[in-house]
Structures are given as C-alpha cells and as structure tokens.
Amino acid sequence: MSVTLAIARREWASLFRLPVGWVTVALFLMLCGSVFALAVLNPGMAASQRAFFGAAGWLLLPVVPAISMRLFSEELRSGTIEPLITSPVREGSIVMGKYLGAAAMLACMLVPTLLYSLVLWRVSARPPEIGPLLAGYLSLLLPGLFYLSLGTMCSAFTANQTLAFLSTLFVLLLLLLGSALLPNLAPIAWRPLLGYLSFDARIQDFAKGVIDPRHAVYFVGASIPPLLLAGVALRARRLA
C-alpha cells in the first residue's frame, strides 16, 4: 500500500509541476467560472448550481483525458517505465498508484469551484440546499473517476500521448452516446438491462439532486475493468 501511495504522490505532484497540469486546471476553472457567472448568477432566479454542474460534466469529457493521457504514455515514451517495472512493485500497485494520483488531481481541480457555492450562498436571498449541491459534486466526481479509469487504460496501451487522449475521448463519447441512445433503440426485451447499464441516466439522477448509493457503487464498479485492463497491458509488456 505504501508503494501505491508513493506512486500516487509522485504522479499527483508531477501533474502540478508540469505546464499541462496547470493549463488543464486553469482552462477548466475559467470555463466553469464563465458558466457560473453567466448561467447561475442571474438576479431573480432560484439559488441553484444545476446549470454549472451540467456544463462542468461536459467539460470533464476533454479535461479527464488531458489528465490521464500522460500517466503511462509518457513513461513508455521516455523510458522511465523501465526503472519502474524493474523495481519490486506489482502491476496492480503501479496502475492503482497512477490512477489515485490522477484522481487526487481531479479532486484538487474541483475544490476551487466550491468558491462558487460560497458566492451563491452570500448573494442569494434564500440559501441553496446542501443536498443538490452534494449530488452535483458527486455527479462530477464519480463519472470523473470512471472516465479516469478509461483514460488510464488507454494510456497503458500507447507511448503516444495524443493517441491516448484521442482514444479516451473516443471511448467516452461512444459510451455516452450508446448510453443515451441504446435504451430507446434496442429491442424491448433488452431495454431494462441497457437502462440499468446506462450511466447517462445516473448522471441525470444526480443532476436532479438524487443521491443514490447504488449509483456510487455503479461508477466505482465500472472503473474496475478498465484498471484491470491497464494492468494486463503493463503485464503484457513484462511478458513480451
């Protein structure tokens, strides 16, 4: 566990030391701030950050692959993977360490947006409710962790960061589209199953302020297979 945490710490600190980390965070916060100022801070409207959470959810689609693209790809390109995989560390620890480091980066990126909630609190006649606020942040964090697992997997398969970014974005868009369209297009017998697997519906639930533990289990569970595949990719390199 200590090795996993050491890898996570290094990954997290590196993302903050590199321009790509700062630029990604700055871009995300700038766009989120614009949405907050234009769509949430409107006089006479109810104190709700729903528009902000909706827009931030979409922004995660390019932002998460930008965080995850270098996790393995950069190590494979620069050769630093060699000292890493020749140290007495299991593939699982390497994958989890990198994933947790990127997850910490994602969490750090969301923390400054709490300022928006404080602003809304101060300027609203009727303070916003805590439940929808919490649900809104879960609607960013939980899918964000799932997206990160896909990004980690894509990064483990290529030494090219651009390819890792684009393949993660492609897989995410494919899943989102499939998740939104398939439950309505598939044969009726399949619809309950596809509806259950759809993560679009769960994000909508969070947006409505519904906090369902099953949704959390779903997103955490969905993150496991991509991480296992990342471990398989790493192991395949050891067995090549």
Next chain:
Amino acid sequence: MLDVRDVHKWYGSVHAVRGVSFAARRGEVVGLLGPNGAGKSTTIRMITGVFPPSRGAIDVDGHSTVDEPEAARRAIGYLPESAPLYPEMSVDGYLAFRASLFEVPSGDRKRLIERAIERVAIGPMRARRIGTLSKGYRQRVGLAAAMLHEPGLLILDEPANGLDPAQIRQMRETIRSLAQNACVLLSSHILGEVELTCDRVVIIANGTILADGTPADLREKHAAGRGRVVVEVGRADAANAEVALRAIPGVAGVQTAAGDAEWVTLVVESTDPAGIRAAIGQALVRAAIPCRSLQAEAPSLEQVFTKLLEQSRTEAAA
C-alpha cells in the same frame, strides 16, 4: 549472486539470445561486450525482469527471476541505458521516491540517500530539478538511484555513454568502489574502459557467448601472435628500414602508419613483440637507420574483440 543458465529469447521468429550461460559473484565487475544487436541489452533486460527468458533460467541472489520476480528484483539495482529519469522531479525527491519503491525502512532512508549522494558526488545538485542537469549528472543520479537500496547485484547498461573523459574516470572509480560489496554487471561499447574497469569480460555476438574470462586470459587465449612493435624511423630511410625489419626472423609483417615530415611510424607485427625488440634495434643500427623510438605493444582487448567477431561472422556466413 547471478546465475544465468542456457537462456534463450525469441522475438517472434527472431532468435535474439541463443543459450547464454554465465555466473558472477559478489566483489566482481563483469563486462558484457558485444556489437549492436548482439543480445546484450536483451540479456540484461531478462536479468532485470523487464521480460522473462523464452527458455532457460536466471537466479539473482538465489531467487528465480520467473518464480520469485519481486525477491529477485529487490536484489538488483539497475541503471538502464541513457538513465531515464523524471525531469520535473528534484534529485532528492527522485531518490526518496526510489527508496519508497524498494520499501527501504523509513529509519534507514535518510542515511542511504545521503550515502548514495555522497558516493556519486551530486551533493550540490540535490535540490535541482533533474531536467536542468547535464548528461553526466543525470547519469550519476541514475547510478545513485540504482545503488540506493544496497543491492547485491548492480546492472549498468552503458554507464559511460555520453560522459566526458573526466566523468568516465570518476564513474570507473565509483564502479570499482561499489564492487567491494556487490556484483557489478556492466555493458559497454568502450573497450578500453571495460579493460580498465572489469575483472572479467563476457563477449557476446549473435546472441551467443564467444568468450568469457579475465582480460589477461582473453588476450592470452585469443590474441596470441597479434602483438606488435611500433618503431619511429627517419623518413628518408623508411624503405630501407622496412626491408631490414622484414628480414628479421619472427616478423609477420611491417606496415607504415602515421608520421611527420622527418619521421615515419612503422608497425611490426610479431608473435613475440617483447622478445623481438632487441633484434629490431640491432637491425636498425646495422643498417645505420636513425630511430627515435621503439615500443612493444601487448595485444589489446580490442584486438581480441575484433578477432572473435571476425571469426563469428565467418562461421555465420559459412
């Protein structure tokens, strides 16, 4: 400490390593020599656990690299070729990270990092970002990271790559001092450096071992009859000198090498370069040929290496 037994590696249909076997013990510096594509790096990567051998077995400190990979890796300190490091990290931060990977007890961590920094003399650079360091310093940081957890086996892939002569000398001294408590396996293209640093040399080509022994043994066994005497004679008498030298019994050949306006260098090939010096001196005096210097040269490791490679290529072509 290291036992490599009949190791093979196939990349698809390419048989890159073909039955390599050798052993090395603590206190020994073993050089792995070979041309590009000989199988050196593949052999090193199999030992370090980057990938397993297709056939054969490798034990490090009694642990099989296939059955007990983590225990085997724990006993190895590895400096890959060109020392890949994280440029955004500080030297101190990187060494602390490496200590964590090898689960160095927290009580020992500070002491071992200090010791590694001291041994490779990177103290003034410890707070700097690795990306801002020169190639020589980066190589030293890689070496400090490899030796940090006090492994029994240190594997250094081209450690002198890109270093200047002063840095190469420092690296040699560091490697020799590390070998007091560990076994060092290094690969290098710089033959003279291998000769000066290594107790033993394993020459590899086309995935097979061509020779294994001390540099002196290899010279004795594979380069007998390849010694030479280098003579500087007056340019005006060079032709006469060549005739006089060729007439001496035991001289296999005379070649003209470099020179200047007044003097020319002749290289006399002989089976007994040390013994023939007196006869060469007498012959030149008898013929009244002015001579500025006369020096016997023992066969070098480079000659051994070249001869073995030529033999290997001839056999492969046949």
